[in-house]
Amino acid sequence: DTAVSQTPKYLVTQMGNDKSIKCEQNLGHDTMYWYKQDSKKFLKIMFSYNNKELIINETVPNRFSPKSPDKAHLNLHINSLELGDSAVYFCASSQGPAGEETQYFGPGTRLLVL
């Protein structure tokens, strides 16, 4: 039973396309996150939702739009993909939004934009 799952695992696409990555957690958590692993391997927070409400929105191009249809799902839609969007995207969840809550990570989605 995977606690935090992401689909797809790999995504290869052309510049200019629009794509979505899906994340689901079966832990009953209220809070979910999207992170991007950049070219220097740092994990950087992009967005967070708590109970379907956006609570973290870092400086990210507005081509990236998160959507949380319910507490168990947080999807990431990317419009007009650019070469620089190639990265590994990780979803995570935590019981609540507090800073001391443990975050549980998904396996990552490896996006390659050609």
Added chain:
Amino acid sequence: ILNVEQSPQSLHVQEGDSTNFTCSFPSSNFYALHWYRWETAKSPEALFVMTLNGDEKKKGRISATLNTKEGYSYLYIKGSQPEDSATYLCARNPGSSNTGKLIFGQGTTLQVKP
């Protein structure tokens, strides 16, 4: 220190050696420090969350200490085993109690030789 910095970047030890590495962070606006273990091709896995100055946490052969006044945390591994080979990440929650925003360091990659 403006961000989270980890040292060394990589470390090679022999099986049975004990080792430790450092996470440095701004001492102002501290709320929580997280340690994660990240094996290749897997998800980051939570080790510890620490909030109080002087905190010490232990899980098996791995332990961590926290000094919030001077802005550092140490992770210790006693009697390293090949299965301890992984990247160890620390992440700081920057003084916000109501968002789980984590700022990650670049990690220390540990290789344990049998």
